[in-house]
Amino acid sequence: MTSIQNRITAFVKLGDFLRQFSPTKIDKKPNIEYNDLFFDGFQHQIKLAQENNSWFTKDNILFALQSWAEALTGENLTKFTKEVRLYQESTKKVAIIMAGNIPLVGFHDFLSVLISGHSVLVKQSSNDKYLLPFLAKYLEYIDNNFKGKITFTEEKLTNFDAVIATGSNNTVRYFEYYFKDKPSIIRKSRNSVAVIRGNETEDDYVGLANDIFQYFGLGCRSVSKLYVPKGYNFDAFFNGMFTKKELINNAKYANNYDYNKAVYLMSEFDLLENGFLMIKEDESYSSPIATIFYEYYENEIDLKIKLYEDSEKIQCIVAKDFLENEVAFGQTQHPKLTDYADGVNTLAFLSKL
Numbered sequence: 001m002t003s004i005q006n007r008i009t010a011f012v013k014l015g016d017f018l019r020q021f022s023p024t025k026i027d028k029k030p031n032i033e034y035n036d037l038f039f040d041g042f043q044h045q046i047k048l049a050q051e052n053n054s055w056f057t058k059d060n061i062l063f064a065l066q067s068w069a070e071a072l073t074g075e076n077l078t079k080f081t082k083e084v085r086l087y088q089e090s091t092k093k094v095a096i097i098m099a100g101n102i103p104l105v106g107f108h109d110f111l112s113v114l115i116s117g118h119s120v121l122v123k124q125s126s127n128d129k130y131l132l133p134f135l136a137k138y139l140e141y142i143d144n145n146f147k148g149k150i151t152f153t154e155e156k157l158t159n160f161d162a163v164i165a166t167g168s169n170n171t172v173r174y175f176e177y178y179f180k181d182k183p184s185i186i187r188k189s190r191n192s193v194a195v196i197r198g199n200e201t202e203d204d205y206v207g208l209a210n211d212i213f214q215y216f217g218l219g220c221r222s223v224s225k226l227y228v229p230k231g232y233n234f235d236a237f238f239n240g241m242f243t244k245k246e247l248i249n250n251a252k253y254a255n256n257y258d259y260n261k262a263v264y265l266m267s268e269f270d271l272l273e274n275g276f277l278m279i280k281e282d283e284s285y286s287s288p289i290a291t292i293f294y295e296y297y298e299n300e301i302d303l304k305i306k307l308y309e310d311s312e313k314i315q316c317i318v319a320k321d322f323l324e325n326e327v328a329f330g331q332t333q334h335p336k337l338t339d340y341a342d343g344v345n346t347l348a349f350l351s352k353l
Contacts, residue, residue, distance in 0.1 A: 007115050008077045010143035015072025017138060021046070022069070023062040034141050042134055049103065049130040054252045056103050056128070060215050063333070064103040071337055072111075080337040081115060084347040090117040092353045095157045097165035097175070100125025102215040104132060108337070109164045109346060114139075116350040119149040121160050162353050164346065185349055187342050191285040192332055193225040194318040195303065196232060200329070204320060205240020207330020211318055212277075213244045214333045216253055217289060220315040220341070221332040224287040226279070226294040227303055238274050248276035257290035285313050315341070 013033055020029050020039065028039050049056050094113045098106030105128065113120040124132065136150045157163070162183040165175045172188045179186070194208055211223040226237075248254050253276075261278060264271050271280045282293035297303040300322070307317060319326040340346055 004081060004115070004117070006143060006145065007117070008074065008081065010139055010146065011072050011077055011111065011115065012074050013142045014135060014139055015069050017042075018065050018069035018072065018135075021062055022066040023059050026062075034138065037141070038134075038138050042138075045130045045134045049128070052130065053100070053127045055216055055218060057250065061103045061131070063214065067334065068104065068107060070334075076337055077115070081347065084116075084345075084351045090119070090353070092161040093119040093121055093159065094350065094353070095121040095123065095160040095163040095165075097123045097157075097163070097167065098125055098128070098132075099166040100127030100129075101218045101220075103128060105219070106166070107132065108341070109166075110136075111337075112346040112350060113164075114146065114149065116347060118350060118353065119151070121151045121153060121157060123153055123157060162350075164349075166341075183349070183353060185344055185346065187344075188312075189286065190220045190313060190315040190342065191224045191287075192221050192316045192318065192327075193227060193285065193307070193314055194223045194329075195307075195322050195326075196226060196228045196237070197300075197320060197322060198229055198232075199320055200236070202236070202240065204329040205236055206243050207240075207328070208237075208318065209241050209244045210330050211332040212241070212292060213247060216247070216250075217287075219333065221335065223318055223332065224292060225285050226292060227297050228294055230296045230298050232296070234272060234279065237279075238272075238277075241274065241277055245274075245276055253290060256288065260288045260291055285310070 017032055017035070017038065020027055020032065021042070026043065028035065046058065046061050049061055050058055096106055096109045096113065098109070106122070106124070110120060110122065110132065122132070133152050136152070140146045140150065160182070163179045164185045165179065166187040167175060169188050172186055175186045192211070194211065208223065215222060217224060248257065257276060257278070261273065264278065264280065269280055271278045273279070276290065278291045279294055280287075280291060281295065283295060284293055287293040304323065307314065316327045316332055317323055317325070318329055318332060320329065
């Protein structure tokens with residue numbers, strides 16, 4: 001029998017372990033439990049994750065680890081769990097089908113299931129298979145109540161009571177059919193947008209560059225679409241983007257840039273570009289790598305209505321003094337634990353099983 005407080009304590013210790021790995025430096029600290037056993041091994045897993053998926057650069061992996069280290073504090077986890085009754089020990093097993101677009105993208109679901117007292121059955125993406133099993137092993141050492149409650153599988157999922165699945169709009173149809181008899185949270189593809197109003201500062205545009213380029217734009221919280229006022233001049237936007245010009249030195253990013261640029265030029269599309277980013281007027285939300293779509297708007301009220309009507313396609317909206325639930329420039333990749341994907345409260349779902 002394990003209490004919610006014990007589970008919180010275990011994840012706080014995991015946060016302490018992760019705090020040794022940041023984009024500025026990897027630094028082995030004293031007084032971290034089981035560090036001699038796990039520190040070097042985790043560095044090796046980081047290296048394997050890089051080799052397995054060339055979108056997972058060392059910087060991107062370490063950024064993800066730092067984000068989770070910042071999230072996994074006693075204060076954050078207590079606030080995260082306090083709204084939901086999680087005091088019962090559970091015999092439920094929750095399956096999670098994880099995406100693999102950014103490092104540890106399924107960690108929030110993993111945390112939610114375990115901190116709720118349930119057992120977890122994880123089916124990982126082959127694109128992101130090294131980091132989480134190692135961290136799960138660390139958790140089992142920290143608190144042996146987790147032993148037997150964490151299973152990873154590459155087989156067909158069997159013997160589970162509920163499911164949380166994340167996939168593309170195509171795989172979602174399959175999930176909905178396959179899991180129709182189970183309690184489920186099923187997430188489709190979403191994108192994030194930014195609304196430019198003309199009141200943005202230089203720093204806002206630099207922040208927007210982070211929202212666009214972190215993880216090469218592969219996250220659902222990555223901005224892939226801009227709404228700009230009629231007659232907008234893109235100079236200030238491109239100045240902000242220029243802080244990320246070194247991205248073109250990444251071979252995979254450069255290949256995508258060259259390929260998409262060639263396709264657009266052959267199709268005779270109008271586009272603006274600066275040597276590492278193209279912007280194209282397009283109504284879609286999902287833009288290819290190295291490309292941002294934009295649309296002009298004339299009336300802010302009409303734009304608010306459109307964004308509301310399309311809310312099922314949008315993960316977050318970056319703006320300044322535009323909407324109540326907007327995200328500040330530069331903050332899309334710093335979500336709080338309570339910023340649930342698709343706005344669905346995972347803990348509330350888990351507490352009702």
